[in-house]
Amino acid sequence: MDLCKRGLSWLGNLPVRILARSTIRNQSRDAASPPLLFAMAPALDYHTAVENSLRAEQEIEVKEPTAPRDPSIYYNPRLDPKNYLEGPLSPNPSTRLRQMLARPGIVVAPGICDGISARCALEAGFDCLYQSGAATTASRMGQPDLAIATLNDFVEAGQMVSSLNPSVPVIADADTGFGGTAMVARTVRQYARAGVAAMHIEDQVQTKRCGHLMGKQVVSREEFLTRIRAAVIARDSIPGGSDFVIIGRTDSAQVLGMDEALTRLKLAAAAGADVCFIEGVKTKDLLEKTVAELAPTPVLVNVISGGLTPSFTYPEAEQMGAKIIIFSLVSCVAMVHALRAAMHSLKKTGTDWVSAQGMDPKSFFEVMGLNEIVELDAQAGGCAFDVV
Secondary structure, three states, X not given: OHXXXXXHHHHHOOOHHHHHHHXXXXXXXXXXXXXXXXXXXXXXXXXXXXXXXXXXXHHHHHOOOOOOOOOOOOOOHHHOHHHHOOOOOOOOHHHHHHHHHHOOOOEEEEEEOOHHHHHHHHHOOOOOEEEOXXXXXXXXXXXXXXXXXXXXXXXXXXXXXXXXXXXXXEEEEOOOOOOOHHHHHHHHHHHHHHOOOEEEEOOEOOOOOOXXXXXXXXXXXXXXXHHXXXXXXXXXXXXXXXOOEEEEEEOOHHHHOHHHXXXXXXXXXXXXXXXXXXXXXXXXXXXXHHHHHHOOOOEEEEOOOXXXXXXXXXXXXXXXXXXXXXXXXXXXXXXXXHHHHHHHHHHHHOOXXXXXXXXXXXXXXXXXXXXXXHHHHHHOOOOOOOOO
């Protein structure tokens, strides 16, 4: 009894600050638990009692309150942009694209449609490529952009382009995801496996069309968001953790108005879209408004000469706050003009001399990577291409 009295007497002399902190800590415990004050009473040794008291005080001081995150807003700490601000550019194309998005400067991605156009873009020094759905459909099938190409068509094209320089990010069109949520998830996995760095998925109906044609129809907000969520879930479930970039695209501006388009993309960003893309931003003011409304989510702008979006230069787009600019049909349109001229010339003159412009076969193959193959063969000890 004397020992208990002495223990309680000593506790009664503890500084009020320590007792108050103990009481605060006790409030977070279960109501049925004994108060912390009495839990300390048996500590008769002076040093032990002081250590216990100070430990309780230190625990409370270290754990500063933080504002809880809204559970309805997607957040993956591994993919936080601040993690990509420093260090050398990664050879992984998805990681590299995230680094480019996190750092100063606009990402310029010319639209390519096949291996030849991709080689020409790389030769010109572009550090990102865009695989347009319209270009893929045209080059592989000779058809217009009217939901004719399949997932396999897109994946095969993306894999071929990505393999030409695996560290250069390829942003690929994924249309509507080619079906329901299961197909959206399958699309993400196949694109990532093919080496594609990013894809954009849109809110048009399955019988979609090029975003710069009239008569578009879009699905409901919720259906659009299920596509975004499915894409994010699929990306996050890739073993080892994937940096694959999900771009949410809306075509609703021409159907339901700009306010609805912005609302959809705000919801898409909250659902996990890494980048936002409004198709058919018609004026400089609208692009600036889009960037401001969606900040800090990066904004992609699509420029097609003669299309819905004015022909912004990429310095102009950067000044307006856009983070990615794509020129979807630059290769296709140039190819049509050049091939038409070449074919008409051949038909008229009976020779390809004019259209060749002095380019012999070896020069053409050098653009296609001939020297790389010759060097590889030599390094491996081969002699198949000693003379070419």
